[in-house]
Amino acid sequence: MNPTRSETFQLQTSDDVIRMRQMVRVWMVEMKFGLVDQTKMVTAASELARNALAYGGGGSVCMEALADDGRRGLRLVFEDQGPGIADLELALTDGYTTGGGLGLGLSGSKRLVNEFAIWSAVGEGTRVTIVRWTI
């Protein structure tokens, strides 16, 4: 599916995370997502951006607006070149953390979106893709 619009941002500091959250919000308002949809997606984005910062040593996010058969979607692709995740299944378990957080970043954000995909290779990095669709 080809995005109708796409932009990439760097995620290096916690201020970048806040700016990204605001961008996601603006895009979703323009795409006429409801308030709950917006809040879920912005929260998921915040979790994943924080992960990229905390575990990946910073990274980037690519925002893409999608259109498919009358519904609209927002796709976010988070990428970092950090150490990667050795056991994805474990990393997706509620409460599992190596960074002293609540361990809800991956598992929680998965529950907040319609589509969730993760790729990771030890020593190469991690890429998480999420999509939220309008009804």
Next chain:
Amino acid sequence: MTAIPISKISEILTAYEKDILEDWVKEQLSAITLRRDLLSEADLRRESLEFLKLLTQALERGNPQDLATAEWTPVRDFLSALSRSRALQNFSPSETATFIFSLKQPLFTRLNTATGKDANALLAEVWSATTLLDKLGLFTIESFVRSRNEVIKRQQLELLELSTPVVKLWEGILALPLIGTLDSARTQIVMENLLQGIVDTASEIAIIDITGVPAVDTLVAQHLLKTVTAARLMGAQVIISGIRPQIAQTMVHLGVAMGDVVTKASLADALSYAFKLMAITFTRKTT
């Protein structure tokens, strides 16, 4: 078959615009599918003329093989708008598509006259014209279906809104009587409406009454639990009432634990519990 230059069609459309329009309108008026009750002859004539002009312009500039190009945008926009208004007026798909397909007869007649005795030329022209009109007809039907789907989606949403009334029972007590099957989409709207109602009325207690809900499966039970938890985060308490014996049995069989959620057998029980929480007491007046 190789692409035939369509210059002739646009020439003919220009030269015989008036005649074709007359025949076409007559054709449409005689079609049994025309909804006289919904569409006046004047409107039909106006729409037909506008379409002929747009079609002629598009043919002069653009490639008739590819309707997706920019030259065809005005034609596509016109047909989308037409299909949309027809769909909103409850026309059927064939009634809507007749607009395009009834142009064939008048156009073919003129093509016949123009090509004279050259049968090959006539065949080529008719082929081009029919391909073009079929494409436009299909586009019209597709736009029609799309508009219809939008209408259905909107009505579904409206129905959902209507079917989840949040009512105020007392200062500080809301009730949400649910009737009918709960699916994921509906439960989400129920949840949002109730929580918004809690904020709007600053009610600390909300009662969800499920007497009218025929069955509760694991998913619905989970949705109810999430609503209770979300309300608690906002500083309100949700009581679930009207759990019928069969539903209580199903829930136990499904292993759904309502945890520390307050459940009551009836709405009346829930209300009296709410009064107790708010330290409201009633006494019967003795005469």
Next chain:
Amino acid sequence: MDKIPILKMGHFLLVTIQVDMHDRLAMTLQDDLTSRVVKDRAKGVLIDISSLEIVDSFIGRMLANIAAMTRTLGAESVVVGMQPAVAITIVELGMSLHNVRTALNVDKGMALLIAQLNGLAEDDGNEPNPE
């Protein structure tokens, strides 16, 4: 650097979080608030988050931490004004925040703290006078 203002209201402290909090601000708030609880000998803390558009696990953890810290110092914290969309999202995210007390707005949060101060509320419920 910005600071989130802390207001004293009688025995209580009121914090209104209005900005999209970045990490340093959140850390500063924890420090400031605990110092103020001790300095003002506050009996309760109201944290108004009605302007917050999201609460992710970082902010959620901060709210839970503040509640635990002030409780240790003898002051109960009440988080007030959480928006419905935020509450729905927190539940879906899987955060329970069960140690954090909540109220619909500042008035109701204040009433909860006063009731508690007067010994009318029990220690482990959100509602006054649970059955």
